[in-house]
Amino acid sequence: MGGHYGMAVLVGVALLLTTGQCDVSCRGTDGRAGEAGAQGRDGFPGEKGEKGEPAVMDDGPVDVGVLLRLKGEEGSRGPQGVMGPKGYRGHLGPTGDPGELGHPGPEGKSLGQGGQLSPQQGRSAFSVIRTDNSYPRFGQKITYQQTVVNAQDDFNAATGHFICSVPGFYYFTFHSMAKVSVCLGIASDALTDKLGFCDYNRNNDQVMSGGVVLQLTVGQKVWLESFRDQQKDAETRDIHEKRIIFSGFLLF
Template sequence: MGGYNGMAVLVGVVLLLKTGQCDPSCRGTDGQPGVLGAPGRHGYPGEKGAKGEPAVMDGGPVDDGVLKMLKGEPGNRGPPGVMGPPGFRGHLGIAGEPGADGRPGPEGKSIVHGGQLSPQQGRSAFSVIRTDNSYPHVNQVVTFQSAVVNTLQDFNIATGHFVCRVPGVYYFTFHSVAKASVCLRISSNALMDKLGFCDYNRNSDQVLSGGVVLTLTAGQKVWLESFKDNQRDAETRDTNEKRIIFNGFLLF
């Protein structure tokens, strides 16, 4: 009995499906789009691709030699720039340690070679004094009584002449003090003219000075001599105390 009831229900459903189909005019409305799903997991890395084709130029493939030719050559070195301003002077450093002693110099040589003096090593200088109270004889060489300095014995006190043995430039000067008018001049065979100096008495000690620079060669002479100018005859016979100093030395 129960079997019959089930069969009857199945037949009824089939009939309902057949009779429930509608024509196109009874179509329902479209549904809304669904929501996007969540992103999926990253996939595995793909395999390495194959090597690409060589680059090509308009006229064909690129040659390595052509690429090298396309690179420019290094240029020449440019001129130096303008020098900058000098920097500031640094602070003075501390004194360094004393250096080691140098080696001994060569042995010195004598200044005399066969009677001749070496111009590089000769040192000529003299200073002589006349203490005679008589008036120096006019137009004659003044002689002296003592020598303070006469390094190479170039000055002859007895004759009053300085004889050059070391050629060079010399300086000569004299000073005199007397109560009479005195005129003295420096003379030399190296001078074209004689240099005269005079001082006239004013009833007191008169001081007279003169000097000259001369270039001398070996053998030339220099001396001091008295001459007459405006002195009175009585003055040339004066016997009061007088002093005359004559000096000379090599400059270079």
């Protein structure tokens, strides 16, 4: 009995010794930290807040410096825009009344051909108007219904001829107005070929003019006539208002 009790005491002492040593050298290792979890989903949007109070205008003076700082800088000037289309040409007004005859010029001088011209002989000038609304026939001389000036009676309105009675240098010019295409030529014994002028209608009144300086001797003729170029047949049947003015005068 006593032997068993002694054995138990020894075992208990051994256990105490063993336990004391494990407190220092028998301690377990620390575990590692856990990994971060996945990011959670966004929450639902919150409710819309209430509308704020309107701004109150200050009753005091406005600070111009503050306004200038708030204003943005002026931008650079942009490029010039494309020019717009040209406007339509207006309608030609009615033909005006002929002007009054001018005052007589100075007395004429010798033309260097052995004779002295009288003042009356040195005044050769004419201006006539065609008022017929029919289209002038091709290849024929233009005739006129109204005579404005015909000094020396050098112009024959019935035949459309100017016949030189005073030799010298002359200036001849014409002006025409029509609503269709017209071609007119200045013809003369002093020219080897006619001087042609054309104007083609684009749904507007057409105004055309031409002129020439010629040296004429006594008896030479000058006239105006119509000719065909690119006119349409329908234009030759036009009966709208037309005007042709033919003029000429002695330069020297």
